[in-house]
Amino acid sequence: MIELVQQILNGLAIGGVYVLVALGLTTVFGILGIAHFAHGSVSMFGGCLTCFLAVSAGLPLLAAIAAAMAVGFVLGVAIELLAYRPVRGASHINAFIVALGLTMMVEGLNLQLFGHEQVVILTGLSRVFEIGGVTIPELRLYVILAAAALIASMTLFVERTRTGQAIRAVAENREAAILMGVNVQAIPLIVFGISTTLGVCAGVMVGSLFAIAPGIGEWLVVKGFAVLILGGLGSIPGAVIGGMVLGVTEALAAGFVSSAYKDLIAFAVMIAVLLMRPQGLMGKA
Amino acid sequence: MQFRPAYLALAAAAVGLALLPQIIVAKYYLHLSILALIWTIAAQGQNLIQGHAGYVSIVQAGFMGIGAYGTTLLGMHFALPVWLTMLLAPFVTALFALAAGYPSLRVKGRCFAIVTLAYNLVIFIVLTNWTSLTHGEAGITGIPKPGGPDGWFDFRDRATFNCLTLILAGAMTGLAWLIARSRIGQTLRAIRQNEDLVGAIGIPAWKYKLFAFVAAAAFAGLAGAVYAHYQSFINPEVFGLAQSLDAILAVIVGGSGAIAGPFIGAFFVVFLPEYLRFADAFRLIIYGLALILATIFMPRGIVGVASDLWARSRRGRE
Amino acid sequence: MMRKLTLAAAALAGAIAGPLGGSSAAAAERTLRIGVSDALTGGASVYGLPQANAIRMAADEINAAGGVKVGGDSYMLDVIAHDDKGNPTEATNAVRKLIDFDEVKYILGFCCSGAASAVASFIADEDAVMLVGNAAERSITARGIPNLVRTRPPADYTGAAAGAFVGKRGHKRVAVLGALDVGFYALYVDAFEKELNKAGGQTIARESFGLKDRDMTPQLTKIREMNPDALLVVGYVEPAAFIYRQSVELGMDIPRYGFTSGSEEQFLRVATSEQMEGVWDLRPTELTLQSATETGLACHRNYTERYGMPPSPSSPYAHDNVHALKHAIEAAGTVDDTRAVARALRELAPPSEAVMQYLPVDGKMFDRNGQAYTANGAFQWRGGKWVYVEELPSDAKAYSEFLASLR
Known part of the structure; x- marks a missing residue:
């Protein structure tokens, strides 16, 4: 029993990271129909940048994270404006190729700017809480809480603000949104800015819980897409549930079935969900 | 079809490639040419599902892996001749594709790309972890080449192997052309235009999509088998996600839907990164930038640009 | 200053002569190109980059000490490195380019087993010598390929x-x-x-x-x-x-x-x-x-000074390959006859410049499999x-x- 509870807790922290990656992907996908493959590399960039600002530039960690999030927002806007906007009218395959090109560029830049060694963001949080044989490192707790706070504020933003309502309007019916006077030129910029900011947060979490190393970007974005399918394309509650399900499934698979095949089991669950509920766990039929 | 000069260009390229060993001495180029021809086979397959049906599939390298391991393991465990195992490889791959495509293609829409991506990862995980069968990451060495010193042809000679891949790439290009011209090809293009409409007039679109997916896999299986016997060494690394993305690139850069597109695109994805070696650390950045610029400024690929130029010069003359 | 100029001139001569067929220049001081195929980008670059750095450093050590001496000539080493991303296909391409295009006969690097195995599968047919560094897969030396040696012992x-x-x-x-x-x-x-x-x-x-x-x-x-x-x-x-x-x-x-x-x-x-x-x-x-000898400490110091970070513990495998190659070429008395150099490698005692502490088998650094062993x-x-x-x-x-x- 202790083992089961421990395994679920193990999965929640990584699940929180998956949720943040997927939130960015799902808003981009839901509104613009773009499979933004470079999202993982951009998240990596954010994590590396935070580490650089905190260590080399000497900023306090929270200030470094805030600065990296601001850079992330600008980067997201630039990506939409310079790379995706020119191919908006074309087939969605073209946008996908642009995404691949972006991935290579960002990966190459990361390597040039931050080197080839794995980057770990040092938080100095090393206490461990223990409750009835179940252990929770302090850091993991904060990551789960931070993810929850980000998810809540994202939900509030989309549900309660005018910009958020405009984003939802475009997602549901682009033509009608134009008729109602929504500025459809600005919406994609905001969406990319926000989703990249969320990606940067995910990168910071990966960098402080674990590490950012070459190749992690691809791993992150693949997991993010898996969450998208699990939860339902374009659905924010879907991304939250899907991310948690994926994180916990992986932990349980590694703990109770086979650590070598844990990813395979996670994908099998994803494909099974797709077969039984093609619209995803939370998607609308 | 719409662009006649493409056939002329293809024929010229075929003659040129056959004479290649005479023209250039450096085995390096010959080696790259063989790789590019192998990629042509895979890209012609990819073109069926991506270019014609309009579905992005991210598992082409994974299927190449099944073909490569298929031919190798059949040869190792059943002592079958190389020719036979190479011939069987596409069929083995097609069986896997049938099993994978049947459930995933009934689901319509954009999830397909991500599901196939998951398939590629699954193939990679199994190839890496099922070490008793595949030798895992260490890979399999000493895969035999067809023919031998006593046979009619000795395929250990690079020039001879170049001819073999050229013939195979030509034959598969021909096969792709036949499929594209047939009713199946027409239906696939109709699916790309409007899948709901195709369904509405009573054509079971998913059957056609499944055919394109399985055919694409068979092409990849053959390409993988040729690769295995050419390199004599395979490990899972060769059949990862990055290589599947190369197959997609080959189709889009060459020109989706056109018969010459995958051929040109395959040479592009093999030769350009090699050419960019001089850029050293900036290679990835330049390659990525080139892709983005190419997609923005020539969305119909190299063939598209060429046919525009051709049309313009014709108009000029008339 | 003078030496830098000569070096530059030698490099220039090499660069001009290289594509035209290499070793026809008649100067007493010549250039010998050695190639590196290693993961310089991608996940394995953590191992590949330090190896490539260590090779460059070793080549400069040799050049500063007067180069590789064969007959009356001394050869300055010129390192040309290609990225193989640790991928077997890319490694095959990189080595083909090194052999066919850059006209290199001595190829070092190889941090990854897959890439090393792919190249090992055809290197026996080439007029070249392959010196494997960090790749630890046992089968690479288990086949006894005559023109391949490896410094890292199998796991x-x-x-x-x-x-x-x-x-x-x-x-x-x-x-x-x-x-x-x-x-x-x-x-x-x-x-x-x-x-x-x-x-x-x-x-x-x-x-x-x-x-x-x-x-x-x-x-x-x-x-x-x-x-x-x-x-x-x-x-x-x-x-x-x-x-x-x-x-x-x-x-x-x-x-x-x-x-x-x-x-x-x-x-x-x-x-x-x-x-x-x-x-x-x-x-x-x-x-x-803690375990390093004087040579090891010096290597650690030089590397840290030169690249701004300490060397990875396994990078000296590639460093030692360069020195072993130098001694083998000098013992064979030729830079062109790769078979003779490959034979000389297998006759070599561990060189004094080696950073790792090798346990010689029958007094030799590499055994008949081409494999070296450290304590x-x-x-x-x-x-x-x-x-x-x-x-x-x-x-x-x-x-x-x-x-x-x-x-």
């Missing part, structure tokens, strides 16, 4: 010594957590288990993790439930450091052994010194400050750094016989 050679050591310390139930999808790590564990069984112990779990995994808490939680006497961690430094950290976070208080070859900096980037306290590393006596050692983390505790008894000659018997 199972070290694994056997490690198993005997852990068995001697009286652990009966050992849980293994390793990168078991990587062939040579699995070999290490196999050899470890065999020796442990002889001492009456057994491995009670074999859990696996991937190269990109950093969250090993699920595997560790499972192991924690099994109550083992000791934990063996086998894998690359980056993930292994997380296992040590997370095992403490999960409250596991058992002896921890490892095969990771990480430097202090690499571990401290991930875990605190308290989390590392008492961890053993059972591995070849690679470059760490194995037990290191323990004490108070913030690795301390060399004792040598692990290992029999290079017996392993050499075993390796040859696999053919």
Whole structure:
């Protein structure tokens, strides 16, 4: 029993990271129909940048994270404006190729700017809480809480603000949104800015819980897409549930079935969900 | 079809490639040419599902892996001749594709790309972890080449192997052309235009999509088998996600839907990164930038640009 | 200043003469190009870049000491490096380019087993010599390819010594957590288990993790439930450091052994010194400050000065290859006859410039398989750094016989 509870807790922290990656992907996908493959590399960039600002530039960690999030927002806007906007009218395959090109560029830049060694963001949080044989490192707790706070504020933003309502309007019916006077030129910029900011947060979490190393970007974005399918394309509650399900499934698979095949089991669950509920766990039929 | 000069260009390229060993001495180029021809086979397959049906599939390298391991393991465990195992490889791959495509293609829409991506990862995980069968990451060495010193042809000679891949790439290009011209090809293009409409007039679109997916896999299986016997060494690394993305690139850069597109695109994805070696650390950045610029400024690929130029010069003359 | 000018002139002459057919220049000071194929980008660049750096450094050491002397001529080494991303196809392309286009006859690097195996599968037919560094897959030297040598010993050679050591310390139930999808790590564990069984112990779990995994808490939680006497961690430094950290976070208080070859900096980037306290590393006596000889310390100093970071412990394998190559070329008395140079490599005693401590077999650095062996050692983390505790008894000659018997 202790083992089961421990395994679920193990999965929640990584699940929180998956949720943040997927939130960015799902808003981009839901509104613009773009499979933004470079999202993982951009998240990596954010994590590396935070580490650089905190260590080399000497900023306090929270200030470094805030600065990296601001850079992330600008980067997201630039990506939409310079790379995706020119191919908006074309087939969605073209946008996908642009995404691949972006991935290579960002990966190459990361390597040039931050080197080839794995980057770990040092938080100095090393206490461990223990409750009835179940252990929770302090850091993991904060990551789960931070993810929850980000998810809540994202939900509030989309549900309660005018910009958020405009984003939802475009997602549901682009033509009608134009008729109602929504500025459809600005919406994609905001969406990319926000989703990249969320990606940067995910990168910071990966960098402080674990590490950012070459190749992690691809791993992150693949997991993010898996969450998208699990939860339902374009659905924010879907991304939250899907991310948690994926994180916990992986932990349980590694703990109770086979650590070598844990990813395979996670994908099998994803494909099974797709077969039984093609619209995803939370998607609308 | 719409662009006649493409056939002329293809024929010229075929003659040129056959004479290649005479023209250039450096085995390096010959080696790259063989790789590019192998990629042509895979890209012609990819073109069926991506270019014609309009579905992005991210598992082409994974299927190449099944073909490569298929031919190798059949040869190792059943002592079958190389020719036979190479011939069987596409069929083995097609069986896997049938099993994978049947459930995933009934689901319509954009999830397909991500599901196939998951398939590629699954193939990679199994190839890496099922070490008793595949030798895992260490890979399999000493895969035999067809023919031998006593046979009619000795395929250990690079020039001879170049001819073999050229013939195979030509034959598969021909096969792709036949499929594209047939009713199946027409239906696939109709699916790309409007899948709901195709369904509405009573054509079971998913059957056609499944055919394109399985055919694409068979092409990849053959390409993988040729690769295995050419390199004599395979490990899972060769059949990862990055290589599947190369197959997609080959189709889009060459020109989706056109018969010459995958051929040109395959040479592009093999030769350009090699050419960019001089850029050293900036290679990835330049390659990525080139892709983005190419997609923005020539969305119909190299063939598209060429046919525009051709049309313009014709108009000029008339 | 003068020497720099001459060097530049020599490099220029090489650059002009190279594409035109190489060695026809008549000057007494010539250029010898050596090639590197290694992972300079991608996930494996953590190992590939330091190797390429170490090769460049070794070449400059040789050039500063007057180059490679053959007949009356001295050859300055010119290093040309290509990225293979650790990928077999890319490595084949890179080596083809080096041989056919850059007209290189001596090829070094190879941090990754897949890339090294792919090149090894055709190198016997080429007019070239391949000197493998860090790639640890056993089969690379098991085939006895005449123009291939490797400085890093195969993992199972070290694994056997490690198993005997852990068995001697009286652990009966050992849980293994390793990168078991990587062939040579699995070999290490196999050899470890065999020796442990002889001492009456057994491995009670074999859990696996991937190269990109950093969250090993699920595997560790499972192991924690099994109550083992000791934990063996086998894998690359980056993930292994997380296992040590997370095992403490999960409250596991058992002896921890490892095969990771990480430097202090690499571990401290991930875990605190308290989390590392008492961890053993059972591995070849690679470059760490505690085990290093004078040459090793100098190498560490020069590398740190030149590249602004300390060398990875395994990068000197490639460094030593360059020096071995220099001595072999001088012994063979030719730069063109690669067969003679390959033969000379197998006759060589470990050169004095070598950073690793090689155990010669019959007085030779490389045995008849082309394989070199270093001493194995037990290191323990004490108070913030690795301390060399004792040598692990290992029999290079017996392993050499075993390796040859696999053919």
